[in-house]
Amino acid sequence: MKPTEFVKVNGQFWAEHLKGVSGHLPVSHRTELPGPMLFPRMMVLTETPDWNILELVGLSREYRTLEVRRQKAASVEEYFGVGDGDPVITLPGENLFKDATIATEAGKRALTERFPNAANLLGEEFVGRGDQLLQFAPGNYSTFDRALLVHGADDAFRAHWVFFALAIHRSEPADKYLDFLRTYSNARPHLDPIGTISLPVDPVVLKADAFESTYLAHGLQDLGVDEFLDKHEEILLSVFGATKLVRQPADADFVLERADGNNVLGRLELPVADVVNGKKRRRSFRTPVRANTDSRQLAIVPSxxxxxxxxxxxxxxxDTILRLYLES
Incomplete structure (x- = not known):
């Protein structure tokens, strides 16, 4: 399947599917759902030399037409984790990870220590000693449906909650891929459709700007650092178990002070705006680097x-920070 076909098939399927779900379940079956239903906000389509990858990102309290982002990666392993070394899981044939966690042993330990609320997200666990999370083979249909991917090695840590992602070999024709999506969707329970999540949370929590349907693509990019921290202070304090947020210290955007003294030095690698000579300049993404400090260091990156x-x-x-917040 050519990348252009992959874009077309996904655009058609997800628009029809999510529009139909949003107009039916939250209205006609609201009292039968565990809680408010959340929808993705962006469709990310990634091309590698041998694979096509779809991922839905964003957590929105209402459905709107998905923003589309196209990009390239060197390999499918690079996309889903470190691209070299022994894997936690080798993927033969067709694979499904639903409400599950895939982690290296070091990553799982770090997750448990640093994010106690993550225990509610783990689901079925796949934990191993590998250097990378996944290794793919031709013929795969690998689906990650609300899966938490956690990589850790030595003192490095990377956590990514996947709303929905699917990787298929580029040799697979478009019609078979569309059949797969429809078959998988039809097999799901009526009240738990793919590409959505319904959570038993107070609807008041979802009134925060972070869950606004236009926020990921537009609102986030209009904020300066102080404005971002204003709107996310409660979320950050909750997720990181902190008692106080200190703004823009040296070499960071914020510090989260914790009662145990294990403070978190944070940097936003998001498209927020810095003010330079009275003018806003949107940040470009930079690969996180370690600062010369003994504090626990955090980089918040785009999903x-x-x-x-x-x-x-x-x-x-x-997205992972928002998802952890909804479990706090």
Missing amino acids: QEIVASVPGVEIVDY
């Missing part, structure tokens, strides 16, 4: 970026 682990830095994407 759609391909980011490898960095020694001494906790790399957590924006």
